[in-house]
Amino acid sequence: MFVDSVWQGKGSLSVTIYDIAKMAGVSPSSVSRVINQRPGVNTETRQLILKLLEKLNYSPNALARGLVYQSSKTIGILVADIRNIHHTDGAYHIERELITQGYCCIILNTGIDDAEKVHSIEILSHRRVEGVVMMGSVFQSDAVKAAISQSLKDVPVAIVNGWLDLPNVYGILSDEQGGVSACVEHLVSKGRRHIAFICDQPYNPSNTLKESGYLNSMRQWEKDPKAWSYRTENSLEGGYQATLKVLGEHPSVDGIIYSVDLLAAGGLQALHAKRIAVPGRLSIIGINNSTYAEICSPTLTSLDNKRMDASILAARMVIDHINGKSNTRRIMLLPDLIVRKST
Amino acid sequence: MFVDSVWQGKGSLSVTIYDIAKMAGVSPSSVSRVINQRPGVNTETRQLILKLLEKLNYSPNALARGLVYQSSKTIGILVADIRNIHHTDGAYHIERELITQGYCCIILNTGIDDAEKVHSIEILSHRRVEGVVMMGSVFQSDAVKAAISQSLKDVPVAIVNGWLDLPNVYGILSDEQGGVSACVEHLVSKGRRHIAFICDQPYNPSNTLKESGYLNSMRQWEKDPKAWSYRTENSLEGGYQATLKVLGEHPSVDGIIYSVDLLAAGGLQALHAKRIAVPGRLSIIGINNSTYAEICSPTLTSLDNKRMDASILAARMVIDHINGKSNTRRIMLLPDLIVRKST
């Protein structure tokens, strides 16, 4: 809706161009000219004004400027949960990229359900953001699509690892399906044939792609690979428990692909507990190529899905759109498998 | 300075209360009244206006509102590098806490050098933020202090794990010195006597405290503990190399405390490579009690310095200050040692 909360006045008035003008004995326009480095002001008065600006520690009001310029110089970053290290890296690069262009970033943790996402989109609309980056395939939903075409229809929206068919939406995708297939192929090349897939919940479009990548490749080796696909909560414990379950139901398992590194780390702990040698008897692969993968012992083979590059690209596409440069609306990055000790 | 960059006009004009007023055949003030749920407007016209607001998808301009209310409903979060998982958690809780109060957060990665920090503070000043949270002891510097008293003197500033003696600054500290002493005591209780300390660079006030905690406790056991204090870059590799160095220079070492978990994880890899049993022959402790500590094998004993609680408190103190409730300006949280398998 159009009212977020009770917005109450308060605030200590700061120095304005009127104050400066009065002290300098000139008009506000002259002060404005000096501030914006525009020509047409006597060198002496310019010096005087500059001195006063410095002395009174003048700080231009970005809100007022935004009003006249019709431009907030703000872009929004939407992320389900910024604690997800995977998204944080992206947010970092986006912020760094945008700050150099004079933009500030408003970051909102939307949570997972659609209502919250829609609400966040409305907040960004009120703030008159000039562009939005959404991190993660969870934003690839009908509700979000509707909200964008309602509240964000005039600004570029880049979705990292997602896509919506709207004229102002850019999609930076990763070939996760192909990537997981490559994981399967890699395991097969290591002699593995009984491969399971453990996926984090809740399901999102990205996970669907990963799973189908797994299933597609597996059909060559197993009759009913569906039964080897598991879901669990995205945590160390989730990976641990799911792995125990796989081992219990399919003692012959000799390879496991996890939808994220954290799950694989948990799985590794389960395998250690069960005294199953990795990669001796069983090989595992994670996804995201995060620090977690490097910390585990043995270090994890992991699929680098290029999320960092994707984030930077997303920021660039938003900026380019704002600057009138048009871009391809949908691009796909190809993942790399980083082979380490766990396979 | 007062000009960050060339701010150019652009933007597609959106629906204003004037548009709505015209369509409804009423004055803008009536529309405003309806939007702000103020009394004194006929039920029928209110209904009509509401309908039009909905239909035209009216979105209030937060910049304009901010101007009249003298309140941006924005708070700034300063963090040296948000990819530091330790800070991310904090940022998450701060954002969650503030969004419920109608605030948005602008996050700026300041980098480590003072000039950048000062610049970031000026940006926040232009945006008329109503409060600031700074994450990390790196903000405890004279340059930052000066910048705050120049550009942020009228808004509450909470520093997580830091403190500056200014009337509007709140400090949420952690007893890191005592915490590290507790680490030493713990190692001693496990029979360790030759304990080294490996610290991440660049040095910051927090690290200074950690080191003095180490040195103070060690004086009881060693004559010249200074020589056992090492510094290295904050990375897996940094921990790895520093650990090799310690082992080379002090073969008798039987305990290592690392200033952050990530370093300890790197150290663990070095110990594995050298086939040194942990905790059999050597015990190690990390700090932060992060996910890294849980992933390592053996899992890391780690000092929980309550950064999450500190972040939430910081947000609360800023909010309280804005709402006129006064708080203690400096509080200290006491760390807990989380004992796991590495000691």
Place this chain on the structure above:
DNA sequence: TTGTAGGCGTTATCAC
């Protein structure tokens, strides 16, 4: 109940 006028801080346009 409703409308008018003034102002929030800034910039742009046009006179002088």
Place this chain on the structure above:
DNA sequence: GTGATAACGCCTACAA
């Protein structure tokens, strides 16, 4: 070179 004046979108007296 300089200074009124009118926006930008909104809100709040005050008047009707």
